[in-house]
Amino acid sequence: MLYPFTPSTERHLTIDMDTTDLARYLNTPMAIGGKTIHGRMVLAPMAGIGHVAFRELVAEQGGCALLFTGMCSAKAVPHENPAQSMVFRWRPRELPFTVCQIFGSEPGEMALAARRIENEGFFGVDLNFGCSVAAICKKGCGAALLKAPDHAARIVAAVRKAVQIPVFVKFRTGWSDDPPYAADMARRFESAGADALTFHPRVAPDRRNRPPKLDIITRVNQAVTIPVFGNGNLFTIKDGIRMLSQTGCQGLSLGRMAVARPWIFARWTGTAQVDETIYHSTARRLLERLDHHYPSPFNLKLFKKFAPYFCANFKFSLFLLKQLNQAKTMDEMAQAIDQLFIPCPETLSVPNQNLFV
Numbered sequence: 001m002l003y004p005f006t007p008s009t010e011r012h013l014t015i016d017m018d019t020t021d022l023a024r025y026l027n028t029p030m031a032i033g034g035k036t037i038h039g040r041m042v043l044a045p046m047a048g049i050g051h052v053a054f055r056e057l058v059a060e061q062g063g064c065a066l067l068f069t070g071m072c073s074a075k076a077v078p079h080e081n082p083a084q085s086m087v088f089r090w091r092p093r094e095l096p097f098t099v100c101q102i103f104g105s106e107p108g109e110m111a112l113a114a115r116r117i118e119n120e121g122f123f124g125v126d127l128n129f130g131c132s133v134a135a136i137c138k139k140g141c142g143a144a145l146l147k148a149p150d151h152a153a154r155i156v157a158a159v160r161k162a163v164q165i166p167v168f169v170k171f172r173t174g175w176s177d178d179p180p181y182a183a184d185m186a187r188r189f190e191s192a193g194a195d196a197l198t199f200h201p202r203v204a205p206d207r208r209n210r211p212p213k214l215d216i217i218t219r220v221n222q223a224v225t226i227p228v229f230g231n232g233n234l235f236t237i238k239d240g241i242r243m244l245s246q247t248g249c250q251g252l253s254l255g256r257m258a259v260a261r262p263w264i265f266a267r268w269t270g271t272a273q274v275d276e277t278i279y280h281s282t283a284r285r286l287l288e289r290l291d292h293h294y295p296s297p298f299n300l301k302l303f304k305k306f307a308p309y310f311c312a313n314f315k316f317s318l319f320l321l322k323q324l325n326q327a328k329t330m331d332e333m334a335q336a337i338d339q340l341f342i343p344c345p346e347t348l349s350v351p352n353q354n355l356f357v
């Protein structure tokens with residue numbers, strides 16, 4: 001049995017993995033802070049998509065080791081009413097395996113938000129040091145913090161001091177392609193008390209359009225002793241094997257591919273087989289769960305955010321997306337899904353990247 005690292009203290013790159021080895025590895029438990037998770041694949045945080053309805057869908061389709069929420073404002077979290085908030089909302093059953101992500105720029109605010117997250121019973125809290133959207137960076141949050149390493153470390157330390165639950169940091173290479181800088185940030189976060197890192201090896205101005213650089217994940221992973229989840233363009237099982245074996249990272253964080261195929265965790269861990277009916281049933285189930293969790297017309301808006309990733313699965317993705325986008329009500333969307341996805345249209349082995357914005 002080959003693992004990409006020996007679970008003790010060493011971080012080697014072993015490897016000759018096949019899909020069975022991958023599944024076995026991905027089902028291996030891992031310690032994070034004082035807690036244990038049952039596997040190595042996690043749902044990446046995605047604002048507007050990783051909401052309670054989508055997380056419920058993922059959990060129903062086999063789930064993964066940890067679900068991350070989309071980013072929540074640290075300023076707002078201490079006062080949020082989950083019954084009214086569109087983002088700070090959860091199902092009690094998911095709390096033991098859900099991590100709430102926050103963004104902010106003030107150590108005190110981040111610590112207060114983390115305390116609320118701990119009191120609500122989440123598995124952990126994740127600090128967003130990676131978002132490069134201008135509106136977030138302008139306020140000194142997200143990836144802007146990678147320009148202020150001391151301040152970023154102060155935030156981690158303040159959160160660490162405020163809570164007992166695992167503290168995660170999600171970050172990217174920085175603002176220029178400088179692997180030693182990324183490794184140094186990783187070290188600072190560990191020293192400040194982070195229990196795990198998710199690393200997306202792209203520079204901030206890149207957004208998601210250029211291929212991630214795996215060698216920088218290797219550098220980050222070798223700089224720390226805490227678990228590192230590798231993230232970025234994990235589309236096929238081969239991508240997963242390549243990332244684990246080339247970088248030695250301990251886990252995989254999947255974003256867009258999990259939106260296109262929420263059953264992907266079950267497929268890669270070898271816990272479920274699916275047939276083509278899954279596409280129709282997935283779209284219908286998400287629509288139904290959105291209707292359950294959110295008011296109209298917000299629920300329809302959320303479905304339309306999911307639709308491009310879902311339609312990317314099919315040969316005539318743009319046509320299908322256009323049809324779905326014409327729906328003006330949840331009922332019209334339900335009818336469109338039935339008409340378009342029964343029988344299942346021709347699928348692509350790898351989704352149409354043009355819709356993976």
Ligand SMILES: Cc1cc2nc3c(=O)[nH]c(=O)nc-3n(C[C@H](O)[C@H](O)[C@H](O)COP(=O)(O)O)c2cc1C
Nearest residue numbers: 044045046047070071170200232233234254255256
């Ligand atoms: C629609 C969307 C929303 C995202 N929102 C967040 C977010 O709230 N916090 C965060 O840290 N990253 C966010 N990301 C980035 C993802 O977590 C991930 O790093 C990125 O999509 C690359 O991984 P992938 O190639 O598996 O999608 C978002 C990505 C997408 C596509």
